[in-house]
């Protein structure tokens with residue numbers, strides 16, 4: 001049986017993003033069950049309703065890739081106790097026009113990392129709220145990852161056994177959610 005397709009969105013446009021590293025490590029934990037496609041958001045122009053009717057190609061490409069996915073996995077930094085503007089911008093493009101909201105009915109999992117002690121907890125609360133309003137089914141549970149320089153090794157593996165076990169369970173839960181909800185879309 002073919003695997004369900006998951007669009008991965010990293011909420012950072014920073015070249016050495018720790019969230020991109022985390023996203024790669026976490027997707028690697030369930031690659032046997034889910035097929036992941038990283039969907040870039042850096043090239044999107046700032047949302048402007050004046051562009052509706054003649055959307056830029058980068059926007060059409062982005063929304064078509066999300067629409068084609070069975071589910072969404074968002075791994076994001078926290079910026080000033082919310083989500084980064086680059087991520088909010090991508091979500092806004094995907095939410096319009098109202099009848100073509102690409103987030104509606106999508107199973108989603110969210111996580112994120114920052115060097116701070118509460119590892120993006122506040123930003124993730126905002127993200128959960130936004131996606132829920134847009135009609136995504138956001139997986140329950142919480143994964144707030146406080147980033148340490150040795151969390152992920154050069155091969156992309158999560159070094160700490162307990163953290164790896166926790167994140168494995170999180171991603172196994174996501175695979176379960178996707179397999180339950182995606183066929184019903």
Ligand SMILES: Cc1cc2nc3c(=O)[nH]c(=O)nc-3n(C[C@H](O)[C@H](O)[C@H](O)COP(=O)(O)O)c2cc1C
Nearest residue numbers: 012014017018019020077078079080081114115116
């Ligand atoms: C504008 C800005 C706001 C930030 N606000 C927060 C914050 O609210 N909480 C936090 O834990 N870290 C905050 N940080 C630090 C980020 O966690 C840190 O830059 C991290 O590396 C971002 O993830 P990335 O490497 O994936 O881009 C902020 C950084 C920037 C540039």
